[in-house]
Each structure stands twice: as structure tokens, then as C-alpha cells.
Amino acid sequence: MPNVHAAPTLRRRRLGEALRNYRSAAGLSLDQAVERMEGSWDGPKLSRIENAKARISPKEVSVLLGEYGVTDPEIVAALEELARTAGRTGWWTAYGGAVPQHLQDTISAQDDAESIRQYHPTAIPGLLQIGAYAREITAATAFNLPPEEHAAIVEVRIARQAILTRPRNPVKYWAVIHESLLMQRFASHPSLMREQLRHLLDMADLPNVTIQVMPLTAGAHPGASGNLTITQFPKSWPALISVENRHDMRYQEDDAEETKLYGEYFDRIVASALPADQSRETIRKHMEGIGHEHHP
Template sequence: MPNVRAIPTVRRRRLGRALRKFRTGAGLSLDQVAELMNTKPGAKWDGPKTSRIENANAKISAPEVVTLLGHYGVTDTETVTALEDLARTAGKPGWWSTYGGIVPPHLEDRIDAETEAKVIRAYYGTVIPGLLQTGAYAREITAATAFHIPKEQHPGIVDVRMGRQATLTRPDDPAECWFVIHEALLFQKFTPHPSLMREQLMRLLDVSELPNVNLQVMPLDSGPHPGARGNLSIFHFPKPWPSLVSTESAGVSHYIEGPEAAERFQKDFDRIVASALPADRSRDAIRTHMEGMTR
């Protein structure tokens, strides 16, 4: 049966990346894979099909995934089972798909990372992280930064951002999160809404009390540190998924996958943490700023 063009869901893209990694690790070309897969009676496989699967533009069944992994020399049971399960659910759209396509692919990848991660490490110097924002703060930031997007889509953008926060309190093993935010963000003002920032700072204090969340503030007098390069997030996942790093500069996000990148940026994050206020003093700093604001 011909391979039907598939919707490139986040799950399909993740599966495709994994299969490409194992194929190249085995030193096999697309055509060589086709030859191996065509040894099975009735199989109709070619190099372009493999390419479409790896680029999330074609479907692949769970049994075909198992066969491919066998040709690639992948025998680890956890890895095979994880990719087999992913193939079964590859066509399932994310919860954010109900918002009419306002979520671009790069943000889909981030939401998927936040949803699936066991550990999240993040530094933000330009804006309160989306996982920590109040709805009111999110609306103001969206209006200020998404002016190129039709205003009627802004409520959906905010709703998606609020939905992402479920990763902090999900009942089945919430993500272990460590946030560092710059103190300059605590000075933000929203003139038409004088109580908005006070509520946002209260939100930070509330989240910092969660057992799975560590929140630090980078003081104004901290001196140089790796966070000067821009916002940074590191996501660690259960086996077999590789860690993912997201860097952001001038509003553009870049994603880097693999243990080497995670190790490099984790060292940067460790230096950021060392330059920031301890958790208790960070809460004191947030509380001081909040108490100095107009109710």
C-alpha cells in the first residue's frame, strides 16, 4: 500500500529524528534501508519513503519501526518499546491543536518538550517565563510582542500559554523545574494596570513554594554571567529521548538536541545559578518589590 502523506505532528517529528539518528549511526543510506526493508515479501520500500518518514511527512507502523531498528542494530528494549509506542500515537495531535493553528511549529516543539520533560532548567532575562506568568501579564506581553498577529488570535495565544503551566502541577510526576529570572523583570510596570505586576510577583512566590520548583533571582549587581547571551532552557527526558536545549535571542528560538549540547549549556546554567541569589533570598527580593508596589 502506498505511503500516505502524513500530518507532521510533534510526535511524528520526534520519531523521525530518532530514526534518522539510528540510521546514520548504523552507516546506512536511504537506498540501503530500502533494500533491507524490501527483503520482506510484498514490501514496497524506497529511499524517498525513508526520507519522508524521517521528515515526518509519511506514516510508519509500529511493526515497521521494530523492523527498522533491527536493521539499525538497536536492541535496547526500552528504546525499541518507546519508539514502537510513539509510532502508534504519532498521528495524535497535541492539545494545543484545538486553537486553530495559531501555534507555530517551533512553539509546538517547546510545548511538547515542557509536557514530556522530567527536568527543566531555564534562565530568563527579558520576560517572566511563560510557565510562571499570570493571565493578565501574558495578555500585556502578548499585545506588546505579537502585534504582527491579528488581535483576534491573542486570546488563544494567552490560553495556550496558560495551558502549558499544567506541566508544573501535573498529578503524574510533575517536571522538576529550576528557574532563574533577572531582577530587572521585577521592576516592570504596566501603567494602565497598576496591580498587575503585584499579582505577577505573588504568582512567583506561590510557584516557588511548589516542591518541584526552585526559583532564583539574578541580582542587578551580579556582574557578567552566561545568561547575557539570552534566554536559555534545558529539557531532560526519560530514556531514550535525548536532552534538548532552547536558546533565544531577539525573539528567535534555536533548538539543539543531544547530550553534548546539554552538558555544555548545563555548565552555563550552573554558572548562572552560582551568580544568582539563593532561593530564600530570592523570595525576599520578590516580596520586597511586591510590597513596594501600589495595590
């Protein structure tokens, strides 16, 4: 299959960006880099690789990095692995239209992640939702889709959570959720929030999971701008930032300054939230209060 038909997957974009950055750091133009490959390539091919529109083999990655002076075996191995898996089809593709491209990118990134930090003021984060909560939220937010698609959306959301409990290298997850979400109620399912809050406490017991609560009394903080997710990868990969508000979702890749800025945003959000132990007690208090709200 010709290289030009390679799909610009998130993995392939990250690989292309990394190769372009290393070429730039070596002070080489596209033509100069091609000359180093001893005539086996041309400029357009390397340009397509860097723009995620062409494939590159792990062996070619190794040779190219050598020409760029990149010798760190950890970086070379990571880029070779990315080249090997760049076109891999994820389990989520089986769900077709229920997983739009931007969500496929998110799932793919989180599957590769080393750590994820999230602030969610509008709903319990998908990685922490139980099935019943996910169904209620999906029915409310995906009202424009046929009901038969809702089940697929929920299945995908629950399946994504495996990254937190997988036997090897579970993702380190740090979530800050707003206290108002602990007070949600669903008339059709009175016990739903008790089950959801119990699940939050169970997840907080995992050594790789930290959950904090933003109290109702918190003052102004950067989280007021909307949902924020910072996805970080093993060595050599730039972080992926996603900011979501009522109007759209914006992704930011390969920008050290933006990564630093949003890291500071999250630190300020964390500083405004309750510590983890107090957060657990707050979740427990709300959980135990469910069912007694209408009794004297």
C-alpha cells in the same frame, strides 16, 4: 492515506532522527537496512521515515530496532510510543493561527518533557505568568496582531502551565529570572505585580519547581545572549535547545555537544544567581514593597 503525506511534526522528527542514529550506529546504509526488512520496504520509504515525511507503525519500529541491535526494552517502548503518537493532534491546534508552527513545536516538546530549564531576562517566563501579566505582555509584544487574537494567545499560554501541576509525572522546572523583572509596574493595573510575585512564591512551593533570581548586582554571565530553554526528555531522547534573542528563535535538536555546551551555560547562569531560598526572600521583598513605593 499515503505515507508521503505525513506531516513532519516534532514527534515524527525526533522519531526519524532516533531511527537514523541507531541505523548509523549499526553501520548500515539505507539499502542495507531495507534488505534486513525482507523486501517489504524500499530505500525511499526508509529515507522518508527518517526525514519525518512518512509514518511508521509501532510494530515496524520494533522490528527495525531489532535489526539495528537495539534491545533495551525502555528505548524500544519509548520509540514505539512515539510512533503511536507521532501524528497526534494536540489541544493547542484548536487555536489555529494563534499558535504558529514554532510554538506548536515548543508546546509539543514541553508536553513530552521530563525537565525544563529556562533563563529569562526579558519577561516572567510563560510557564509562570498569571493571566493579567500575560495579557499586558501580549498586548505589548503582539501589537501587530488584531486584539481579538490576544485572548487566544493568553489562553494558550496559561493552558501550557498544566504540565507543572498534572497529577502524573509533572515536569521538573527550573527557572532563573532577572531581578529587574520583579520591579516591573503597570499603570493600568497597580496591583498586578503583587499578584504576579505572589504567584511566583506559590509556584516555588511546588516540589518540582525551582526559581532563582539573577540579582541586579550580578556580573557578566552567558545569559546575556538572551532567553535560553533546555528541554529534556525521558531516556533515549536527545535534548531540545532553544535560544531566543531580539531577532529570532533558534532550535537545536539531537546534538550532544550543543546540549553539553548549553548545559554548562545554564550551570554558569545558576552560579551567578541567588540561591533558591535567597531568591524567595528577594521576591517577597519586592512583593511587600509594592504599594509603599510612594509613601515616606
